[in-house]
Amino acid sequence: MSPTDAPRGSVTALEVDDEGLLVRGAGDGPVDFLFGDQRVGSFWLRRDTRPEGEWLRYPWPATLRRFLNGVVTVTLADPADGTRWTSYDARLGSGEGTVEVRDAQGHALALDKSNRLTRLFGDRDAAQLEPLLDALEVVIGALEKAGVEPFLAYGTLLGAVRDQDFIGHDSDADVGYVSRFEFPVDVVRESYALQRRLREMGFRVQRYSGLGLKVILEEPGGTSRGLDVFGGFSRDGMLYLMGEVGHPFRDEWLHPRTSATLAGREFPVPARPEHLLEAMYGESWRLPDPAFKFVTPVSTQRRLNGWFRGARVGLDDRWARSRAGTLPPERTGPSELVRWVAGQEPVLGTVVDVGCGRGSDALWLAAQGARTVGLDYFPPDLRRAVRRAERRGVEVRFEWMNLGELRSVLGAGTWLAREEGPRIMLAHHLVDATDRRGRANLVRLAKMVTRSSGRLYVQAYTAPTELSGRLGLDPVDAEQLSELVVSSGGRVEQVVELGEREAGMGEAPPGGPPVICRMVASWTR
Amino acid sequence: MDPLKRLLTRRRSLSERVRVLESEIQECRQLNVRLAELCDVVTELLLPAADRDEAALTEVLERYRADIGDPLAR
Numbered sequence: 001m002s003p004t005d006a007p008r009g010s011v012t013a014l015e016v017d018d019e020g021l022l023v024r025g026a027g028d029g030p031v032d033f034l035f036g037d038q039r040v041g042s043f044w045l046r047r048d049t050r051p052e053g054e055w056l057r058y059p060w061p062a063t064l065r066r067f068l069n070g071v072v073t074v075t076l077a078d079p080a081d082g083t084r085w086t087s088y089d090a091r092l093g094s095g096e097g098t099v100e101v102r103d104a105q106g107h108a109l110a111l112d113k114s115n116r117l118t119r120l121f122g123d124r125d126a127a128q129l130e131p132l133l134d135a136l137e138v139v140i141g142a143l144e145k146a147g148v149e150p151f152l153a154y155g156t157l158l159g160a161v162r163d164q165d166f167i168g169h170d171s172d173a174d175v176g177y178v179s180r181f182e183f184p185v186d187v188v189r190e191s192y193a194l195q196r197r198l199r200e201m202g203f204r205v206q207r208y209s210g211l212g213l214k215v216i217l218e219e220p221g222g223t224s225r226g227l228d229v230f231g232g233f234s235r236d237g238m239l240y241l242m243g244e245v246g247h248p249f250r251d252e253w254l255h256p257r258t259s260a261t262l263a264g265r266e267f268p269v270p271a272r273p274e275h276l277l278e279a280m281y282g283e284s285w286r287l288p289d290p291a292f293k294f295v296t297p298v299s300t301q302r303r304l305n306g307w308f309r310g311a312r313v314g315l316d317d318r319w320a321r322s323r324a325g326t327l328p329p330e331r332t333g334p335s336e337l338v339r340w341v342a343g344q345e346p347v348l349g350t351v352v353d354v355g356c357g358r359g360s361d362a363l364w365l366a367a368q369g370a371r372t373v374g375l376d377y378f379p380p381d382l383r384r385a386v387r388r389a390e391r392r393g394v395e396v397r398f399e400w401m402n403l404g405e406l407r408s409v410l411g412a413g414t415w416l417a418r419e420e421g422p423r424i425m426l427a428h429h430l431v432d433a434t435d436r437r438g439r440a441n442l443v444r445l446a447k448m449v450t451r452s453s454g455r456l457y458v459q460a461y462t463a464p465t466e467l468s469g470r471l472g473l474d475p476v477d478a479e480q481l482s483e484l485v486v487s488s489g490g491r492v493e494q495v496v497e498l499g500e501r502e503a504g505m506g507e508a509p510p511g512g513p514p515v516i517c518r519m520v521a522s523w524t525r
Numbered sequence: 526m527d528p529l530k531r532l533l534t535r536r537r538s539l540s541e542r543v544r545v546l547e548s549e550i551q552e553c554r555q556l557n558v559r560l561a562e563l564c565d566v567v568t569e570l571l572l573p574a575a576d577r578d579e580a581a582l583t584e585v586l587e588r589y590r591a592d593i594g595d596p597l598a599r
Contacts, residue, residue, distance in 0.1 A: 184554070188561035196592045207594050210558045302547075306554025400594060406562040411590040414570065 336504025
């Protein structure tokens with residue numbers, strides 16, 4: 001494809017208000033928007049807008065809105081060559097001062113391709129990138145040592161091959177490798193082993209899927225930066241690489257690896273990187289597009305999802321809502337459920353609150369004298385819970401666990417089953433926040449921990465309400481939940497149906513319809 | 526049954542069969558991670574437990590859990 005065939009748009013008119021940009025233009029393609037001389041974001045003229053009268057509306061991304069108070073000159077420009085199409089002087093919000101999109105230290109921020117505000121490479125000088133280049137070398141070296149053959153991937157590979165530099169509108173560095181195994185199960189096991197090796201070497205590692213890792217590195221100034229490590233494998237002439245590639249590929253396009261220059265240093269790349277770039281970005285990969293969105297075929301998505309994903313139910317949404325500041329406010333006192341449990345159980349030995357959030361129930365239980373453990377999969381909530389416990393001088397063990405990962409559940413179960421009894425487990429609006437696998441794993445965990453020792457207490461929505469919708473909860477069928485317990489060899493001791501007010505959810509008047517159930521279950525050896 | 530109706534019914538039942546097949550394939554794919562997780566637990570946790578060394582087992586367990594994911598570690 002020649003450059004002139006690539007998707008292009010051009011802008012003829014612009015207006016700006018508190019809702020977003022109003023644009024007129026021709027064609028479709030990437031558009032940069034600048035505040036003064038600072039590029040703040042990019043969008044596609046038609047794909048990312050909606051018609052509004054004679055105009056096309058690009059609404060302000062939620063993450064940007066808190067900055068939009070004051071005067072600002074907004075300019076639209078062509079990302080390919082920097083041509084400035086048009087500008088508009090706007091007064092936004094209360095109109096006081098100047099709009100500045102900067103962090104607390106005064107660094108310019110811009111939206112990355114996922115609409116997250118970050119410091120982008122284009123705004124950093126060469127010296128600031130040195131730690132990242134060092135980090136890339138370290139991680140690539142570590143992966144080599146751990147037995148795989150890493151190479152630059154995605155935006156980092158694109159920058160190295162096209163410009164011998166980081167892409168200005170990019171904000172992270174990506175590394176890939178192709179497993180020597182050809183079955184997903186072996187590829188995942190190799191990834192687990194890789195994670196352990198990296199941890200042994202002293203790295204902090206987060207897992208995103210059965211084949212996707214993030215290696216976290218501390219940068220000067222106390223900030224941390226993650227390097228994504230995308231695993232892949234090939235079989236029968238197809239290459240699959242997390243998170244977007246499923247493409248016919250020849251082995252000689254990968255091996256032997258060669259090298260490319262990135263910001264003055266040499267890094268390994270596949271033997272024929274242009275083929276991988278085409279698989280990643282399509283035939284027009286040579287043309288800059290800061291608003292690029294992957295259009296991964298459904299069949300590839302299905303394959304990668306089925307083989308490797310499914311452990312992050314609700315987590316990405318929680319992060320997105322957390323970043324946009326739209327998470328519902330957290331309860332500060334104990335729930336009605338935990339008070340009820342305390343009334344039912346004469347002795348609170350060890351109490352495990354699964355899905356503890358910011359720890360309100362766990363803190364209350366600890367204050368009642370229970371040995372308390374809070375488990376959750378959302379790190380910001382856990383950190384807040386830890387700080388709250390420290391402030392109050394209460395002893396609670398807050399630990400990370402992901403119900404979507406069997407390894408995590410079995411590991412936690414093995415640990416907790418050895419804690420002092422009686423062991424009681426709570427799940428306050430957890431089964432209605434997870435999926436089938438999460439529910440099965442909760443029952444598995446409860447059986448491991450409470451068997452012949454204590455009980456599992458669950459509270460969940462059984463019918464949708466305005467509040468359940470706002471909280472992002474998905475009502476469950478109480479009978480199916482009972483069946484799950486019974487089929488695991490457990491006994492349902494009690495089922496109580498409650499209105500929202502009685503269950504301590506929201507401000508509805510008392511005596512509302514029974515939309516919530518409480519269930520008590522136990523297992524014996 | 527008139528031929529058009531028969532054709533439409535057949536198409537509907539075919540698309541339903543495809544939908545079911547797709548979900549069955551997806552279930553099979555999901556066994557990959559499941560099997561990998563089970564193998565991992567057996568080799569990393571169950572085999573050390575068979576040694577019956579309590580102190581070593583506690584250490585193995587803590588390390589295993591931290592290796593899976595420890596976002597709170599700094």
